[in-house]
Structure formats: structure tokens, C-alpha cells
């Protein structure tokens with residue numbers, strides 16, 4: 001049995017897939033989640049997939065005393081993968097203080113408690129949103145951080161800085177890796193876990209699968225007049241299972257002492273950009289379902305196009321995304337159908 005890893009937000013979309021990969025690699029996993037945007041049954045599903053039930057604590061990381069208590073109860077945690085955060089761009093514009101309180105306080109509490117308990121390694125969920133619309137594509141890690149488009153995006157920038165400053169102050173006792181995710185989509189090949197948006201989805205992939213299933217009437221494609229080959233926006237979509245594997249590579253790197261500096265940042269994408277219309281085409285091809293969509297106006301705050309330069313992640317983490325856009329759309333569809341059937 002390998003080391004024990006604490007996964008915050010471990011019942012969430014990316015968290016649950018990462019927990020499965022960790023268990024598959026022989027790690028012992030402890031999950032903490034307040035279930036604010038996920039469901040308890042995900043713990044059962046993780047057990048179904050992996051044959052192992054991870055330890056599960058239900059509480060909010062804003063409660064510093066509970067965070068301390070957790071590290072007391074689980075004294076041999078070797079590293080933390082920190083997913084737990086509020087993540088809806090639009091909502092963050094409406095309730096910015098909730099976003100600042102949730103995302104910053106949770107990280108601060110974790111770091112303070114980690115320091116008190118001698119836990120030295122943390123992987124942080126960051127986002128390509130920190131780059132805004134990059135001047136140069138593909139975007140690499142040295143690209144300037146642009147003024148944030150939303151309070152959510154700003155929390156990612158500030159959290160990276162909180163980590164950087166804290167790591168510096170710890171003089172070698174704390175190591176961190178921030179993974180800047182591009183656009184995670186898709187689901188576990190088992191069809192047992194996947195993205196589970198509450199209410200009307202904000203993101204493209206769940207909106208596509210819900211429309212195909214008949215839950216939404218029509219998908220709106222937000223603009224076809226961008227300066228891209230087909231006029232719709234371009235993103236670097238990455239399969240959530242590939243993304244999950246990047247976290248194992250990051251935690252292994254720090255535990256194995258292979259990190260080059262105490263704080264490192266990696267882009268996690270495929271390196272390929274796909275337009276909204278190309279994602280729809282892939283979905284229609286793999287599912288055989290004709291999607292009801294219409295082109296509408298642009299969505300406020302959308303950037304035109306972004307995709308990753310993943311050279312550093314490929315070389316340093318010895319990790320590379322393997323799965324194709326068709327794998328992503330097909331697995332998302334399988335998950336949507338499985339999930340709806342059992343409701």
C-alpha cells in the first residue's frame with residue numbers, strides 16, 4: 001500500500017475520477033467534501049469501480065477546527081490534492097464574497113493545518129482562466145497572467161499566489177504544484193461517475209448530453225462570428241480521466257522528490273483546440289443522435305480561443321493526454337444515459 005493522500009472535493013467531478021486513479025495506483029485515499037455540489041452516492045460508485053472504499057469525511061473546509069481534527073485523526077497523510085472550491089463563473093459574478101470566502105478560506109485553513117501537522121505536499125486545481133485571452137497560442141506557463149474576467153477566475157490567481165508565498169515562507173518544508181486545467185469533459189469508462197451539474201448546466205458538454213437526452217430543448221451555440229475557422233470559440237478539451245492521471249503524476253513527483261523547485265505550475269490540456277461546432281460534430285458522430293442546436297449571440301466574458309502548450313507537463317510530469325475528442329464525447333454520453341436510467 002502506497003502513501004495516504006487527502007483529496008478535498010473528492011466526490012466532485014474531477015475529484016472522484018482522481019480518487020479512482022489514486023486507488024488504482026495503490027494509494028490510500030481520504031476524501032473530505034461538504035457535498036455542496038456533489039452527491040454522497042459517489043463514494044459508493046468509487047468503491048464499485050475500484051473495489052476499495054475511501055475514507056469519507058463530510059464537512060466544510062472553512063471550519064478550521066474540523067480541518068485540524070481531520071489531520072489529527074489521519075496522522076500519516078503524505079499529500080493533499082485540493083479540488084474543493086466553488087467553480088461557476090457566472091455565479092461568482094453574482095455572489096463574489098461567497099466565492100472569495102469559500103475558495104480562499106479553504107486553502108488558507110488547509111495550508112495552516114498542513115504546516116501544523118508536517119504535511120509537505122499539495123496539488124492545487126488551477127485553471128487556464130488565469131491567462132485570459134493569451135497573446136500567443138498555444139499558451140505556455142510563462143504567459144502573463146491577465147486581469148481576471150470573473151471573481152471565480154480571480155480566486156484561482158489569488159490562490160496560486162497564496163500557495164507561492166506560503167511555500168516560500170516554509171523554506172523547503174512545503175512543496176506545491178498548481179495544475180492549470182484547460183476544459184475537462186468526458187466521464188469514467190465504466191459510466192458510473194461523471195459530471196453532475198445541479199440545475200441548468202453552464203458548460204458545453206453537459207448541455208449537449210442533456211439536450212440529446214431530451215432534458216433541455218435546444219443547445220445555444222454562443223456565437224459563430226469569432227475569428228476562428230468556423231466562427232465558434234475554440235477550447236482545449238481534455239478527458240477527465242487523462243486529467244485525473246496528471247494529479248497522480250504531480251503527487252508522485254513531489255513525494256519522490258523529483259520536483260525542480262518548491263512551487264511548480266503545469267498546463268494540463270491535450271495541446272489541441274476544438275471549436276464548439278467540432279465538439280457537436282464529434283458528439284453526433286459517436287452517439288448517432290442529431291443534436292438540436294441553434295447559433296445565438298456571443299456569451300459575455302467568453303474568450304475567443306485558447307489551447308495549451310503542454311511541453312513542460314509532458315517532459316517534467318512524464319504525462320501526456322491519451323484520449324481523443326471522440327473518447328470524451330462518447331464517455332460523456334454513456335454517463336448521461338446511465339445516470340438518467342437509474343433515476
Ligand code: UFG
Nearest residue numbers: 127128129202203204205207220221222233235276299302
Ligand atoms: N458554449 C456554448 N453553449 C453552451 C455552453 C457553452 O456554445 O450552452 C460554448 C462557450 O461559449 C465556449 C465553449 O462552449 O466557447 C466552452 O464553454 P464552457 O462553459 O464549457 O467552458 P469555458 O471555457 O467557458 O469555461 C471553462 C470552465 C471554467 C474555466 C474556464 C477557463 O468552466 O471554470 O474554462 O477558460 F475558468
